[in-house]
Amino acid sequence: MPVVGPSVAEPRPSGPPSRAAASADRGPAGRGWRDQLVGQAVYGGYRLGALASQLVPGDRIPGLAEHLGKLGAIAGRERRAMAARHQRRVRPELTDAEVDRAVQAVFASYVRYWVESFRLPGTSAADLDAGFSVDGYEHIEAGLADGNGVILALPHLGGWEWAGFWLTEVKQVRVTVVAEAVEPPELADWFVGLRRDLGMTVIPLGPSAAAEVARALKANELVALLCDRDLAANGIEVDFLGERTTLPGGPATLAARSGAPLLPAGVYFTEDAHRGIVRPPVDASRTGRLRDDVARITQDLADELACLIRRAPEQWHLLQPNWPSDRLAEAAAVDDAGDGA
Numbered sequence: 001m002p003v004v005g006p007s008v009a010e011p012r013p014s015g016p017p018s019r020a021a022a023s024a025d026r027g028p029a030g031r032g033w034r035d036q037l038v039g040q041a042v043y044g045g046y047r048l049g050a051l052a053s054q055l056v057p058g059d060r061i062p063g064l065a066e067h068l069g070k071l072g073a074i075a076g077r078e079r080r081a082m083a084a085r086h087q088r089r090v091r092p093e094l095t096d097a098e099v100d101r102a103v104q105a106v107f108a109s110y111v112r113y114w115v116e117s118f119r120l121p122g123t124s125a126a127d128l129d130a131g132f133s134v135d136g137y138e139h140i141e142a143g144l145a146d147g148n149g150v151i152l153a154l155p156h157l158g159g160w161e162w163a164g165f166w167l168t169e170v171k172q173v174r175v176t177v178v179a180e181a182v183e184p185p186e187l188a189d190w191f192v193g194l195r196r197d198l199g200m201t202v203i204p205l206g207p208s209a210a211a212e213v214a215r216a217l218k219a220n221e222l223v224a225l226l227c228d229r230d231l232a233a234n235g236i237e238v239d240f241l242g243e244r245t246t247l248p249g250g251p252a253t254l255a256a257r258s259g260a261p262l263l264p265a266g267v268y269f270t271e272d273a274h275r276g277i278v279r280p281p282v283d284a285s286r287t288g289r290l291r292d293d294v295a296r297i298t299q300d301l302a303d304e305l306a307c308l309i310r311r312a313p314e315q316w317h318l319l320q321p322n323w324p325s326d327r328l329a330e331a332a333a334v335d336d337a338g339d340g341a
Contacts (some may be wrong), residue, residue: 136278149217170198
């Protein structure tokens with residue numbers, strides 16, 4: 001259940017479809033009941049996974065994640081192919097065998113993210129603090145001291161939920177996130193409840209989300225946004241990891257308008273704990289037209305996100321197409337599969 005923002009984000013990098021996507025994919029009349037059955041199965045799978053996660057001893061999580069990640073990498077052919085494309089973007093020098101190992105590591109990291117997220121509610125402040133170290137927290141402190149709130153901009157990297165809970169429980173920081181509605185509604189409600197159990201304020205994605213986020217910043221809260229995907233497909237064109245694509249313009253717009261510092265950040269798994277890195281604020285000063293400023297700020301943010309991802313690309317849980325060439329490759333794979341049927 002990632003944190004998101006106006007772009008805004010998804011409850012999981014390869015999770016259930018959003019309500020908008022589900023509606024668009026509904027197709028011919030009569031598929032509604034099948035959608036409902038699939039949705040209920042997904043919801044039940046998450047609830048079962050959450051219950052099973054509680055039974056896993058904490059020191060066994062990395063090993064379990066590695067084994068389940070291997071199975072996931074084998075079973076999820078489309079996701080595996082997309083993860084491989086993203087790994088090659090970050091490290092084009094990898095051999096085919098090295099890419100295979102990197103993809104398995106991505107899936108293992110993703111499993112670890114979910115197991116830990118399910119186990120987080122009820123974790124004591126002492127255990128949260130013992131399992132987390134952070135470089136650059138002074139940038140958050142300085143931003144909150146200025147009174148304009150803080151925008152934390154993250155990629156889908158490592159164990160970001162742990163960091164969010166650490167902020168609310170250990171540092172007593174008010175954290176706001178934006179959640180995209182997913183199908184079925186019961187799953188969306190459960191995700192929201194889980195986030196609220198971690199002490200976060202959850203804003204549903206919708207027409208009023210941007211205004212509510214602005215109010216949170218005005219109240220000097222920390223707004224955490226996952227912003228390495230342009231879900232709405234109407235973002236700002238940037239160069240990201242060596243290729244042109246679009247990223248959401250929301251974080252840059254908020255920073256330029258509110259005066260809140262825009263802090264790129266990453267949260268990484270270590271062997272048995274977590275490490276956060278908070279970078280200095282991206283320059284969000286106004287120099288001309290808002291549109292031009294937002295384009296400049298978003299490109300600078302893209303460069304920062306790329307640097308954070310390069311620190312541990314095998315922990316980057318981006319499993320969907322994110323560049324125009326990804327969508328072309330995905331479409332070609334579907335055509336090839338159809339030709340071979």
